[in-house]
Amino acid sequence: MYEGSISNAKIGVDINALWRRALTLVAALAGSSYLAALAWIYCYQETLIFQPDPLPATYRFALAEVHEVDIPVAGATLSALHLQLPNPRGVVFYLHGNNGNLATWFSNVEFYREANYDLFMFDYRSYGKSSGRIESEAQLRADVLAAWHSVAPQYAGKRKVIFGRSLGTGLAAGLAAEVQPDLTILVSPYCSMTQLMHSHYPLLPTWLLRYPLATCQDASLLRAPLLLVHGEQDRLIPVTHSEQLLSVAPQARLLRLPAAAHDDVHRFSAYTEQLLAALQTL
Known part of the structure; x- marks a missing residue:
């Protein structure tokens, strides 16, 4: 026992x-x-952040008064489209979101005709007909600056507007802080990609992110008018991000669209009306 x-x-x-x-x-x-x-x-992480939609090199954009432009950068060539009107008030330099390409983003050309502004937009590396691949935030910002320098000198003495949407808002704010345009427009912006990552993936350490894209920091350096547009139903980038931008840029104005989400802000008449008014009062 x-x-x-x-x-x-x-x-x-x-x-x-x-x-x-x-x-x-x-x-x-x-x-x-x-x-x-x-x-x-x-x-x-580039495969998580960027969702390019390539186009064949033979693809042609059939748009009146719109010209295809190639922008040589280190290790790649960027594909751009340039709407050129007979006597424009200025140019809107547009930085698009993280998916698609110029075939889907270069739309609503009639709006810019009505506002009498040229429109310039390019595809990031690996998007559309652009070659190469995105490898760092520094490279991406350098490409944006190269694209700006390829077109801005053509508008000496005219109005220059930098426009960013979604992912492009961080790049637009950074460029605007450097070149100080007459107007900056940020649609569905984020205060920083780091903050956005933390809210969606709280278990991941923020030091992982190689694309912090500090929009709030850059917006605080702007001296000219800043127009923010945000859908209050946006679940991807909540409107609180625009509210933070509003707090760091005293000259900013926020257009809130109560019924809009992230991808449909352009479908609301208030969006079109306010953008048109902002461009025509410059």
Whole structure:
């Protein structure tokens, strides 16, 4: 009886030790998987942030008074479209969102005809007919600046407007802080990509993000008017981001669209009316 008790105790100790070893192994495997996932996200986050839609090199845009432009940059050529009116008031330099290409983004040309503004828009690397691939925020910002310098000198003495939408708002604010246009328009902007990442993926460390795109920081440096447009039903980038931008840029004005979400702000008449008024009063 006594010997049997000792034997049972030893078995209990062995079972506990096995459980501890098993839990340690599971924890180690989970930790290794988590670290592997972090490493993958750090190295390949471009596939998560950017969603390019390539076009064949033979694709042609059939739009009246719109010219195709090639912009040479380090290691790539950017594809751009340029609406050129007979005697425009100025130019709108447009930085689009994270998906699609010029075939989908270069739309509503009649709006710019009515406002009497030329429109210039380019595809980021790997989007549309643009070659190369996006590798860093510094490279992306350098491409934006190169595109600006390719067109801005043509509008000396005329109005220059920098327009960004969604992903493009961070790039637009950075460019505007550097070149100080007559007007900056940010539609569905974020205060920073870091903040946006934290709100959507709170378990991921923010140091992973190689594209912080600090829109609020850049907007605080603007001296000319800033128009913010945001849908109050936007779940991807909540309107609180525009409210933060409003707090750092005293000259800014926020157009809130109560029924709009992220992808449909352009379908509301208040959006079109306010943009037209902003352009024509410059």
